[in-house]
Amino acid sequence: GSLLAAHDLHKTYGSTPALDGASFSVHPGEVVAVMGPSGSGKSTLLHCLAGIVTPDSGTVTYGGRELSAMSDAGRSALRRTDFGFVFQFGQLVPELTCVENVALPLRLNGVKRKEAEGTALEWMARLEVDDVAAKRPGEVSGGQGQRVAVARALVATPKVVFADEPTGALDSLNGERVMELLTESARTAGTAVVLVTHEARVAAYSDRDVVVRDGRCRDLEYAV
Ligand code: ADP
Ligand code: ADP
Numbered sequence: 001g002s003l004l005a006a007h008d009l010h011k012t013y014g015s016t017p018a019l020d021g022a023s024f025s026v027h028p029g030e031v032v033a034v035m036g037p038s039g040s041g042k043s044t045l046l047h048c049l050a051g052i053v054t055p056d057s058g059t060v061t062y063g064g065r066e067l068s069a070m071s072d073a074g075r076s077a078l079r080r081t082d083f084g085f086v087f088q089f090g091q092l093v094p095e096l097t098c099v100e101n102v103a104l105p106l107r108l109n110g111v112k113r114k115e116a117e118g119t120a121l122e123w124m125a126r127l128e129v130d131d132v133a134a135k136r137p138g139e140v141s142g143g144q145g146q147r148v149a150v151a152r153a154l155v156a157t158p159k160v161v162f163a164d165e166p167t168g169a170l171d172s173l174n175g176e177r178v179m180e181l182l183t184e185s186a187r188t189a190g191t192a193v194v195l196v197t198h199e200a201r202v203a204a205y206s207d208r209d210v211v212v213r214d215g216r217c218r219d220l221e222y223a224v
Helices: 042-049 072-082 098-108 115-126 141-155 170-190
Strands: 004-013 016-026 031-035 057-062 083-086 161-166 191-198 210-211
Touching: 004 042, 016 031, 016 057, 016 141, 016 191, 031 170, 042 083, 042 115, 042 161, 042 191, 098 115, 098 141, 115 141, 141 161, 141 170, 161 170, 170 191
Parallel strands: 031 191, 031 210, 083 161, 161 191
Antiparallel strands: 004 016, 004 057
């Protein structure tokens, strides 16, 4: 069955409808690309799936549990233990070094500092950003910051990774490296990857594409 599913989501900001009947599902180990024009509701769908935005109506079910039935604390605990994020804005903690940022999901799950930072450095090396380990996010380039964020999203072997334009700031070689690591996590660790993208070269790595249009997406694979 599906790991994460949304059924008939509606969400309005003021008088702006962002979602108008969106259904979606993803299975463990599956890479799904969410595509569609700018303003069609892709980011809002991602935020609802991750329990960051509460839909006005409709349901999001993760591992058989409805997110709306959980407390705020329950949802943030879930994000900490089960989800990884690569978002465009405000993703890295500016006061921490890059390696501390990548180690953070492990630290929050109780892993000791030395071990957490060792694992963090391995992921940073895979993304070729281990050389900026001691720098703060404000001191690295946009592309380096994005790869640091990808390392942080994958370091704790999440059940689901949410990625909004994960290759946006990257040249094609680093974009491919990021997509290879995301798909490898899906294959080897069973991580479900939900990514928003405009780029065909990114969608080429997905198992399935879902198109959002005017806040609606009819996920043909949809099944709870
Ligand atoms: P996409 O990711 O496809 O570009 P979004 O989900 O970001 O689409 O936005 C869908 C619609 O909802 C747009 O009209 C956008 O301006 C609006 N919207 C999204 N987030 C907010 C918000 N926090 N406040 C007000 N309007 C928003
Ligand atoms: P994307 O490139 O993913 O479509 P956006 O620039 O649309 O990103 O949105 C970036 C952030 O701003 C998101 O968190 C989104 O929810 C929020 N946002 C989008 N549109 C609006 C809006 N009209 N008013 C306020 N916040 C918005």
